[in-house]
Amino acid sequence: MKLLLSVFFIFPLFLFSQSFEKGEKLFVDGKFKQAQPILESYLKSNPSNLKALEYLGDISAYNKVWDKAIIYYKKLKTLKPTEADFFYKYGGALAMKTTEVSKFKALGMIGEVRSSFEKTIALNPKHIEARWALIELYLQLPGIAGGSESKAIRYSTELRELSPVDGYLSRGRIEEYFNRYSDAEEQYKRAILIGKSKVCYQKLADLYKNKMKQPDKANKVWEEYKNKKQ
Template sequence: MQRFCAVLAGLSLTALGVAAVDPAAFKAAVELYQQHKPLEAQKAFETLAQADGKNADIQFYLGRLALQRDDHEQAVACFEKAVALVPDDARFHHRLGDAYGLAAQKAGLFSKISLAGKCQAEYEKAVELDGKSVDARQSLFNFYLQAPGFAGGSKEKALTQAEEIKRLDPPRGRQIFAAYYANEQKYALALAEFDEVLKDKPDDYTSLYQVGRLAANTGQFLDRGLAALRRCVELPAPAGEPGHAAAHWRIGNILEKQGDKPGARAAYEASLKADPKFPQAIEALKKL
């Protein structure tokens, strides 16, 4: 859930290493990505990559787009190239960790353990390079929380990251603690953490989405979750957050749980209208 828009705005295109490509074209491609237009963004960045195959930032965005469409092989290739080109950029290590994590989910047992180790190493490197990156710390928190102990998981280390995130960004810290409580199946406590954020920021997209996700995953608080997700699709999705395709898919999940199959179908179709290649919605429609 990386929020790097402000960083991009504050840096010159030359500093980003895009001197070999048309700066206006690069900026336009970034805007397409930020506007959640994956097909147009993919085409734009592929064109830029043809002009400069050694541009780390272009590889970074191509990797992000590959992650969005669940293509772990392409994501790993792009982020490994970005890291090789610019080894000291925390963003690249962070998202390479994401790519290894996605690859691990799809791998066999022995490969899964190896990839989990690579995922952990990249997240830890990202935090080492940029200790103030809440996004990198959140990914490391998720790894520690979700991975089994033999693969590097640790609730104690997860809580250490949660406390540091809360110090750096109190609202995000509440969201992180909510994730911890949800993992412990303390769903009411998780919802209470999100409610504290929404009390001050009722249109906080991330918290609204996570309330919906909590409902969809647990089967509890379904009406709350449905209302939260429907508000999400009325709001612009921040860059780096699950977009409207994901929100519509979660709406479909909840409607299925409520026995409303026509409504669920409409939600999955709305998801694919937002992103025609959104894999979870494609699979959900097949199973409906």
């Protein structure tokens, strides 16, 4: 009788485990549409499962369903307030939601966006993406709402200490934003010397082509990149 009772209780748990593993595999394989209903079903019986919540939040973010992503990420940071990435993802979803609402409502959300990224860095002082997010936030916000070039530069300087390539790329982004194209050019060239990645070359080539109106220079940048890849 005891054996039968054990089987009775364990068998549903086994099925739930199998269900989650199937949903997780589909998610990892990028089959989000198939993974979503399986993970949603699993979550109904396991509402505090961090992985299921994160996967569903990521699926919602991928589909740009920001309201759902916000709900999932908010629950994640509540369940595990020591995990930096949960605050980062929550702040990112909130930031994207601000692009879909009125300017008045968006301004009311900015404080929480900013504090989420700041909390991310407090929990993980080496978090690179949160600093990038704050740089963009301070660039895009009007001064009256908290925009600040000096604060953007501060986070760019911090980035350079953590990752020189990101530091130079972010400083280039700041200079380009304020139409100081020669300064941006210098920063992107420094990034290329260190990083030598496609992203670095892309930033410089785009600057030449789209902002400085020098397509010949842009072509030379890509030629240099292709030659280095060979």
